[in-house]
Amino acid sequence: MRVVGNVHSMGLGGFTGQPVEIQGNIGQGLPKFTVSGSVDASLREAKDRVRAAIVNSGFKFPELAVTVALAPAQLRKEGSGFDLGMALSLLIAGGQAATERLRGTVFLGELALDGRVRAVRGVLPLLLAARDHGFVRAVVPVANLREAALVDELEVGGAQSLSQVVAWLAGDGALDSVSDDPVPPAPSVPDMADVVGQSAARQALEVAAAGGHHVLMVGPPGIGKTMLAARLPGILPELDPAESLQVTAIHSVAGTLPDTHPLITVPPFVAPHHSVSAAALLGGGTGMARPGAVSRAHRGVLFLDECAEMGAKVLDGLRQPLEEGEIRLSRRDGDTKYPARFLLLLAANPCPCAPAHDIDCVCSSVVRRRYLGKLSGPLLDRVDIRVQMEPPGPTMLLTGQGEPSAAIAARVATARAQARERWREQGWTTNAEVPGNALRQDFPLSRAALAPIERYLRDGRITARGADRALRLAWTLNDLRGGTSPELDDVAQALMYRDRNF
Ligand SMILES: [Zn+2]
Structure with a gap:
C-alpha cells in the first residue's frame, strides 16, 4: 500500500x-x-x-x-x-x-x-x-x-x-472538453440613443470618456442620472486583450463572472447602493480579502448614485485607489493589492428633500449647502467635471431619439488616440492622468488661451489645483475637436465644467 x-x-x-x-x-x-x-x-x-x-x-x-x-x-x-x-x-x-x-x-x-x-x-x-x-x-x-x-x-x-x-x-475515461457551441452574444450595453434631451450631461459624459475624467452629476431624482450612467461604458473603448484578461481575473476572484461569457471585453459598470459598507466598496471581509466594487470597476465605471447619502468614511476610502489605481487591503498575514483604476461617476440630488422640481424644495439654505458640502474636499478635488441636470422641457420630450452610442464612441476613440500619441513618451494614456506641472511646463498654452484661467486665479475663483484640472479638461476638449493645442474656447468651456457651486 x-x-x-x-x-x-x-x-x-x-x-x-x-x-x-x-x-x-x-x-x-x-x-x-x-x-x-x-x-x-x-x-x-x-x-x-x-x-x-x-x-x-x-x-x-x-x-x-x-x-x-x-x-x-x-x-x-x-x-x-x-x-x-x-x-x-x-x-x-x-x-x-x-x-x-x-x-x-x-x-x-x-x-x-x-x-x-x-x-x-x-x-x-x-x-x-x-x-x-x-x-x-x-x-x-x-x-x-x-x-x-x-x-x-x-x-x-x-x-x-x-x-x-x-x-x-487510470486512463479509462475522458474529462469534459470545452463545448464547440458558439458563445452566445454578450448582453449589450444600453445605448445613448435611448436618452432624450440632457444635452449638457451627455456632452459631459463624452468629455469624461475621452479624457478619463471623473464626473459629478447633480439633479433632481428621476431625471435620468442612472440611465445616463449605465450608458457610459458603451462610449468607452473596448478593453484590449491584456485588460480584458485582467478584468476577467478580478471578477473571477470576486465570484461575479457570468458563466456563459467568461471573458469580459466591455468596460464593467459597477453601481453599489449608497448604503454600501466600506468592505463591500473597497474590498476585504473575513478570510480571503475579496475584491470590492472599486476593483470590480477596474478599467470601467464606478457609479455612486446618491453619493451625498454615503458615509463620509466610506467616501474617504476612495481617495487611495483614486490616487494609486489600486487598493491595498490589510490582512492578518500582510497586505493584499487589487487593481482599482476606474472612472468615477458620482450622482447626487441637490438637497435632502429632493423634490422633482427645485421650486418645491423645503430645505433651508444651510441644509442645502451642507448636503453637498460633504462631498467637497479631497474627493471632489479629483472630480474634473461637474454637471447640473435640469428637467427636460416639454419640447425636449417630443424630439425622439438621442445620438447613438456608436457615434459618440467613435469621437471618443479618436480623441483618446490623439491624447495617447501626445503623451506616448511619458506613458500616460489619458489626459486625466497627466500631472499639473507637466501640463504647465511641457505643454504650455498660448497667452490668449490662458487668459481666463489667469483671471480666475487672480480673482480667487479657483485654486492652483483647480487651474490644473481646467487645463486637463481643456486638452480633452481640444482632442475632441481635433485641435493641436487648446484655444480660448476650450479653456473657457473647461472652466465652466469646473466652476459650479452646488
Ligand atoms: Zn430640498
Whole structure:
C-alpha cells in the first residue's frame, strides 16, 4: 500500500496564484482526519466534504490516521478549491487512484458530498499562474471550463465528479472538453440613443470618456442620472486583450463572472447602493480579502448614485485607489493589492428633500449647502467635471431619439488616440492622468488661451489645483475637436465644467 500521495493545486495569495502541494498521508493509529499547513477555518469543513465525496463515490476512506498537508506553509490557504486535490491525494496514498497523469497537472475544485465537482472562484488567475509555473494541464470543475480555456498554452479538462477524475487518471475515461457551441452574444450595453434631451450631461459624459475624467452629476431624482450612467461604458473603448484578461481575473476572484461569457471585453459598470459598507466598496471581509466594487470597476465605471447619502468614511476610502489605481487591503498575514483604476461617476440630488422640481424644495439654505458640502474636499478635488441636470422641457420630450452610442464612441476613440500619441513618451494614456506641472511646463498654452484661467486665479475663483484640472479638461476638449493645442474656447468651456457651486 502506498502511504503518501502528492497532488498539485493552486492557491491565491491576494491576486496572484501560487502552486500548492497537497500531500495525503495514511499512517498507523486510531482513525483520525487532520488537515495541516496554514489552513483557514473554512478549509476544516473540507474534511467533511472530502470524506463524504470519497465514500459516496464508491471508494474507501481509510479507517486509520489520515493527514492531508498543504504546502508551502507561508501561504494561507482558504476556500474550497483544494477539495478535489485533497481527495485525490488520499485515494493515491491508499492505492485507489493512478499517478501517471499527475505530473504537470494542477487540480482545482470543490467537492459536493455526493462526489460532484463544483465551481470555484479565481480559476483564471490561478491557471495563469499555473501556466507561468510550468504546469501543462489543469483539471477544473466543468462549470469553470470556459473560463479555464481562456488561458493559452494550457490543456484544460472539465470534471463533473470525483469518480470521473479517478477514471481519467487510470486512463479509462475522458474529462469534459470545452463545448464547440458558439458563445452566445454578450448582453449589450444600453445605448445613448435611448436618452432624450440632457444635452449638457451627455456632452459631459463624452468629455469624461475621452479624457478619463471623473464626473459629478447633480439633479433632481428621476431625471435620468442612472440611465445616463449605465450608458457610459458603451462610449468607452473596448478593453484590449491584456485588460480584458485582467478584468476577467478580478471578477473571477470576486465570484461575479457570468458563466456563459467568461471573458469580459466591455468596460464593467459597477453601481453599489449608497448604503454600501466600506468592505463591500473597497474590498476585504473575513478570510480571503475579496475584491470590492472599486476593483470590480477596474478599467470601467464606478457609479455612486446618491453619493451625498454615503458615509463620509466610506467616501474617504476612495481617495487611495483614486490616487494609486489600486487598493491595498490589510490582512492578518500582510497586505493584499487589487487593481482599482476606474472612472468615477458620482450622482447626487441637490438637497435632502429632493423634490422633482427645485421650486418645491423645503430645505433651508444651510441644509442645502451642507448636503453637498460633504462631498467637497479631497474627493471632489479629483472630480474634473461637474454637471447640473435640469428637467427636460416639454419640447425636449417630443424630439425622439438621442445620438447613438456608436457615434459618440467613435469621437471618443479618436480623441483618446490623439491624447495617447501626445503623451506616448511619458506613458500616460489619458489626459486625466497627466500631472499639473507637466501640463504647465511641457505643454504650455498660448497667452490668449490662458487668459481666463489667469483671471480666475487672480480673482480667487479657483485654486492652483483647480487651474490644473481646467487645463486637463481643456486638452480633452481640444482632442475632441481635433485641435493641436487648446484655444480660448476650450479653456473657457473647461472652466465652466469646473466652476459650479452646488
Ligand atoms: Zn430640498
